[in-house]
Amino acid sequence: MKNRNLIVSVLLVLLLAFSASATILNLTNLPATTYAGYYVGTVGGNIDGSPNPDPAWFVCNDFFSRTPVPSTLEDVWLSDVIxxxxxxxxxxxxxxxxxxxxxxxDYDKYQRAAILMGWMLDNPASIGPIQFAIWNLFAPATPDxxxxxxxxxxxxxxDRSLYDYSKVLVLTxxxxxxxxxxxxxxxxxxxxxxxxPEPATMAMLATGILAIFFIRRRQRRALE
Structure with a gap:
């Protein structure tokens, strides 16, 4: 039993080592968009000074904390959302x-934020409300x-189980x-x-299907 507990403890330590580590986050550029008086969208920067960072952008998920840009955060810990x-x-x-x-x-908040981040990139005209939606997931007192x-x-x-989160990072x-x-x-x-998926496109598709339904029903009534 003691050996088994020792093995489990070692495995947990190894998992911690591989799933999180301290690094340096350099924030170099403010978001290009403002909405409702706040900067919204992606912040330019890099992790640990990499000249070709992947990713080269970050999204703030914390409405009630402020970080000046440019700035360097020297004690940042990385986590995934899996x-x-x-x-x-x-x-x-x-x-x-x-x-x-x-x-x-906890997973629900972070995974849904990751989904919203994808929607933000694909819907540039809606960066503002999507950013506020991300903030609301973590702090419901955030304006909407x-x-x-x-x-x-x-x-x-x-359905968040349908998504792959392997490329998502949390930087704390x-x-x-x-x-x-x-x-x-x-x-x-x-x-x-x-x-x-693009929610706006899905909504338009649903509207189109409803329109076709009502048109066809009207045509059937005209023939009766």
Whole structure:
């Protein structure tokens, strides 16, 4: 029994080592868009000074914390959002930092934010309300201007189990020893197609189907 416990402990340590690590986050450029008085969208930068960073952009998920840009965050911890290995160091979790047991509610917030990040990239005209939708997932007291509530409703209706989150990162600033500002990078993609759905397109399609239904019903009545 003691040997088994030792093996489990070693495995947990190894998992922690591979799933999270401290690094430096350089923020170099403010988002190009403002909405409702706030900068919204992607922040330019790099991880650990890489000349060709992947990703080269980050999204703030924390409405109530402020970080000047440009700036360098020197004690940033990385986590993924994959159930079972992710959110080890993330800010908006119910468990202490380093815990291996985030709740499903924790994963739900981060995974839906990753879905919204993909929608943000594919719907540049809606960057503002999508950014506020991301902020609302983590802090419901965040304002919800414009179409924010619509994007929240759409992402909450998504089946998050259909998405691949392997390219999503959570970057949590710990200096000076507290979970402060947080950013996310990457995007969730549908497992079946490798593409991110476009909610606006889906809504238009649904509207078109309804229109065809009513036109055909009207035609049938005219023939009766």
């Amino acid at each position: 159930i079972g290995t992710g959110l080890v160091w993330a800010k908006f979790v119910d468990q202490p930092p380093g815990s291996r047991y985030p709740t499903d509610e 201007p414009g179409d924010t509530s619509l994007w929240i409703s759409m992402v909450m209706a998504e 600033d710990y200096a000076p020893g507290n979970r402060n500002q947080e950013f996310m990078a990457g995007r969730a993609t549908l497992i079946e197609t490798g593409e991110v």
